Amino acid sequence: MAQASALLNIMMDAARKAARKLNRDFGEVENLQVSKKGPADFVSAADKAAERILVEVLEEKRPGYGFLLEESGAVKGTDPSHRFIIDPLDGTTNFLHAIPHFSISIALEREGEIVAGVVYDPMRDEMFRAERFKGAFLNDRRLEVSSRALMADAVIATGIPHMGRPGHARFLKELHRITPHVASVRRFGSAALDLCWLAAGRYDGYWERNIQLWDVAAGALIVREAGGLVGDDTGENTIDPAIIIAGNAQIQPQLLALINKANA
Ligand code: 2AM
Numbered sequence: 001m002a003q004a005s006a007l008l009n010i011m012m013d014a015a016r017k018a019a020r021k022l023n024r025d026f027g028e029v030e031n032l033q034v035s036k037k038g039p040a041d042f043v044s045a046a047d048k049a050a051e052r053i054l055v056e057v058l059e060e061k062r063p064g065y066g067f068l069l070e071e072s073g074a075v076k077g078t079d080p081s082h083r084f085i086i087d088p089l090d091g092t093t094n095f096l097h098a099i100p101h102f103s104i105s106i107a108l109e110r111e112g113e114i115v116a117g118v119v120y121d122p123m124r125d126e127m128f129r130a131e132r133f134k135g136a137f138l139n140d141r142r143l144e145v146s147s148r149a150l151m152a153d154a155v156i157a158t159g160i161p162h163m164g165r166p167g168h169a170r171f172l173k174e175l176h177r178i179t180p181h182v183a184s185v186r187r188f189g190s191a192a193l194d195l196c197w198l199a200a201g202r203y204d205g206y207w208e209r210n211i212q213l214w215d216v217a218a219g220a221l222i223v224r225e226a227g228g229l230v231g232d233d234t235g236e237n238t239i240d241p242a243i244i245i246a247g248n249a250q251i252q253p254q255l256l257a258l259i260n261k262a263n264a
């Protein structure tokens with residue numbers, strides 16, 4: 001078991017503090033399901049409140065760092081080389097429907113590189129963390145991606161484009177190309193957790209298009225530090241929220257090939 005650094009401890013403390021608020025609000029959402037108005041406004045307030053807590057904790061411990069926030073956008077810091085990239089509630093649709101699968105995602109970027117990442121799943125009390133070159137962990141257990149090499153054995157996670165977003169037809173083409181070759185496909189609704197579950201060897205691959213940097217910045221580092229690959233559809237080893245193709249080192253290239261075939 002490796003001791004987490006001071007930086008990761010700060011990021012994890014922030015996540016746990018914000019999670020306490022999200023947990024209370026999740027309980028309330030479960031009650032609001034039956035109300036006429038529904039929980040939508042309440043959830044958007046919960047989201048913002050969690051973000052405020054995260055910023056408050058991180059600002060106090062790392063004054064001057066900038067932020068890229070899902071709810072409030074970019075906030076410039078006095079230190080131009082550091083920024084936290086934060087999704088206070090990844091899996092909002094799940095949260096809104098009282099489906100207990102969502103997370104808090106915090107990444108730290110230094111000079112344009114993601115150097116630390118924390119993803120916390122408050123419902124399962126699972127804290128995923130990684131620092132560059134120092135490995136990935138789930139709570140205190142070192143993570144490694146699965147060793148499944150055959151697509152026929154692989155469980156692949158994905159995200160389906162939601163209402164109002166482009167790419168529905170393309171998604172179906174890709175799904176149609178992939179499903180006959182793999183054991184199963186899953187769509188659970190939190191990109192940050194999809195990546196962490198891949199890092200933990202639960203999934204063997206993952207792809208999604210048209211998401212945002214805050215959905216994947218921390219999770220992508222966690223996958224890489226667990227020995228997995230994260231890239232785009234050209235085979236470049238990059239974190240491009242327009243197209244994320246990830247997997248263990250055997251599955252990722254095969255998934256990439258199928259996605260490119262689907263679009264050929
Ligand atoms: P969110 O819950 O923070 O919005 C699921 O496919 C992924 O897409 C989630 O990580 C989700 O993050 C993201 N996403 C982005 N915009 C979304 C939207 N309008 N509705 C649902 N999911 C969205």
Ligand code: CA
Nearest residue numbers: 087090091215
């Ligand atoms: Ca998100």
